[in-house]
Amino acid sequence: MEALARQSHKLCPYFKHSSAQAIRAIDGSSLSAQAVRCPVMGPALESKRSYVSSSKPAKAQVATAEVEETDFYPVEHASNEASFDYQGLFESEVVKKRDDNSYRFFNNINRLAKQFPMAHRAVEEDKVTVWCSNDYLAMSKNEQVIDVMAKALQKYGAGAGGTRNIAGHNKHAINLESELAALHKKEAALVFSSCYVANDAVLSLLGQKMKDLVIFSDEMNHASMIVGIQHSKAKKEIFKHNDLQDLEERLAKYPKSTPKVIAFESVYSMSGSVSDIPKICDLAEKYGCITFLDEVHAVGLYGPHGAGVAEHYDFEAHRASGIRSPDFKTTLDRVDIITGTLGKSFGTVGGYVAANRAIVDWLRSYSPGFIFTTSLPPAVMAGAAEAIRYQRSYLKDRQLQQIHTTYVKDQLEAIGVPVMPNPSHIVPIVVGDAAKAKAASDLLMNKHKIYVQAINFPTVPRGTERLRITPTPGHHQELSDILIEAVEDVYKTLDLPRISDLEARGGLCNVGVEGYVPETNLWTEQQLSYTQEDLNKNVFNPIIEQLEVSSGVKA
Template identity: 45%
Template sequence: MYYDNFFDTYLATLKDEGRYRVFINLERVVGRAPYALWHPDDRAVDEVVVWCSNDYLALSQNPEVVDALVSAAQNYGAGSGGTRNISGTAHPHVMLEQAVANFHGKEAGLIFSSGYVANEATICTLAGNLPGCIVFSDEKNHASMIQGIRNSRCEKHVFKHNDMADLESKLKQVPLGAPKLIVFTAVYSMDGDMAPAAEIVALAKKYNALTFIDEVHAVGMYGATGAGASELLGLQHEIDIIQGNFAKGFGVVGGYITGNRNLIDYVRSAASGFIFTTSMPPATAAAIMKSMDLIRDGVALRDQFWQRVCYFKQQIAKTTLPYRETQGHIIPVVVGNAALCKEICDRLLYEDKIYIQPINYPTVPVGQERLRITITPAHTNEHIDQLINALVRVYQDYQLSQAA
């Protein structure tokens, strides 16, 4: 009885606060992006336009990527058969690790089952094992980085978001000789802004710290070859550990880190989240490599992506919608209340066949609930116009505007 009460109370609180998560049941169909079939219940099915996918370049549906996955599965089977150490290292894993290292101009790479695991396992292992290591973390870092820091039980200092004066004042408080790790994010996932990476690197040099960048929302779309913000800013060789994932720009699944040979070998040898889990299916690794080829040669795809993002930004700037101007491709449109945020998303879904997932606490702080809009090359300017018209109509109904 006690257990049921506990679960009931928790779930009732979520529902009361409008934060209960309802998963939208989608059927994404190859070739139909940005449309997907939506199953509101067992009997009905409707077509919606998806505006919150992280399949940023629509590569999950790319025929060459899908073919690579299928033919590799026919060659290698569905699963890997073990952990990396015990019979689960397949040739595509080894090739992918070399390819991702080359992609970032680093000596070595290591792949994980997800970006979450790559962050948690690497940060926890480094911060937890380097004697006396002190971590400095941007307050808007992802849950996976926060969990890695927590699990390491090291001393930590959380600096104000993108605030270099605050970071420096915190760095000054600890001995210059102490091992330090600064963890930050290339493109912040809920705000769409970018880290001042060059300034962070300069502070790291001054205070003798290692740097760790999460490039999850940047790889594929930023930089001349799609290798992320560190490539765009010419910092690939300055940042010690570049982390990314294969699920967003790459359109598949999995995570990775790249860095110098010793550091990567250390994480390979010591990280629990790498060692004690079955490796990714070799067919997945093969599909990722095809995606990487398309990204590296994907100047036209990136151009199309950024043209769409720019068009969206131009159009939304003509409205009074309470959106946040960002340097990046993610556009938050603020609501500021969990129940209202859900209601607005429901109206867009039912009235306009527009699917945007409400973003509520704990993903963002209470009072900053929002719609988080992502644009892909599959969206046309007409789709964007329809979205903006619908947003303007619904936000006006609730008198939500920039001035509000």
């Protein structure tokens, strides 16, 4: 019995979290009978017996014990009589997701181009209002974008024909990269198949090419950045979210000559928090770092021309200078590498990097994530370039989105629904329980015909599960009022925690935390009052200089 207890404690995903004393307290015969039927202990015990026939593979469907995310599937590997139970591994991993309520259900949502923000479900008559899309400005439905894409599709076909290395590239790639470089006021840009690929490609290559590199990463960074840092094999320092004191203390441990990268985001999409880019740039200059800024959830939405939060910090200067650079070094200039997406505010698909000419040419020449990936279709690149040009000279979409977001946040607060405080366009409703968040999402969909996806682990930490709402220019006050009434009904029906409940518990996700002072919105009243006439005339249909680096720099 003592040996069996030790073996159970070592191998079993359930018993390994129990004390040896607790295991010994279980009746020995009962434990043995149960262990033989266990998908984990069964094979282990079988391997200790004398037998002639081979043991049966484990039946993973009966496994319900919770296993930590980092645990390996514990199977006896020493036997020559049976192969590894691959199917058992896959099934047991899915069982774990179901048991902790983090299993993901995808809704059938077919967004309608001519009825935004409506979508239909499996059948066209079953329509819902979409409140959680990352198509923040509805540019995927923009008639100018669709028209440009349709013409390019008819003339140049559906695909790019391969990688640029094999198929060459085309005028659409050159135009798009020129537009992106101009948007961020950088010397060059490079388009990738997605920003996930771009982040992974850049960060991994930095580590592979810079000996002794140290990457300083915000603890809330996106998975694509985390994976890129892992692939880089560089030393990493994880600093507390938006905590510049913690960042500086970590930077100070290394000589200035040590190569260093500070990797962070402008808007963190699940909380809506915003980084202090100028102060991070100050630290980068002080300690000899380059800066890597992910503007995925900010491009199109901030700044007078939609270049993101880095542009927004010098809003007036950029508004006055238009497509030209101001006559001083701006926050946008101080950031070394900017990554962004074409798949959110610009309504298409793809990712990109904008930086100086040397960095972009280096990435183009060495990055496997660029070299070995099929190029975006010509129609997609043409549509993305049109979306950038459109938003450069059109303020109203960004302003309406901010106005609608503020209205929704204020109305939710008025009925006591906890929203994580932030200065951005994200509206994260705190639930704090995976099963309840899923139930709230289902009730909104099935009773109120409103689609808001539940967000759970690993996208957010356990215990901070939420509903994530993203108003757009099309979510006017009438639709917002319908949403508020539906959320109120859901909170009453499911008895979800209100602001007062979180206050009584000491707070959660900065809601109900005594003494917490929320940040003011990034968009000021003055900025929201501008019209198209207040923009520099040079942003309307500018002629953008083509980039040599897109095709390769001649020696």
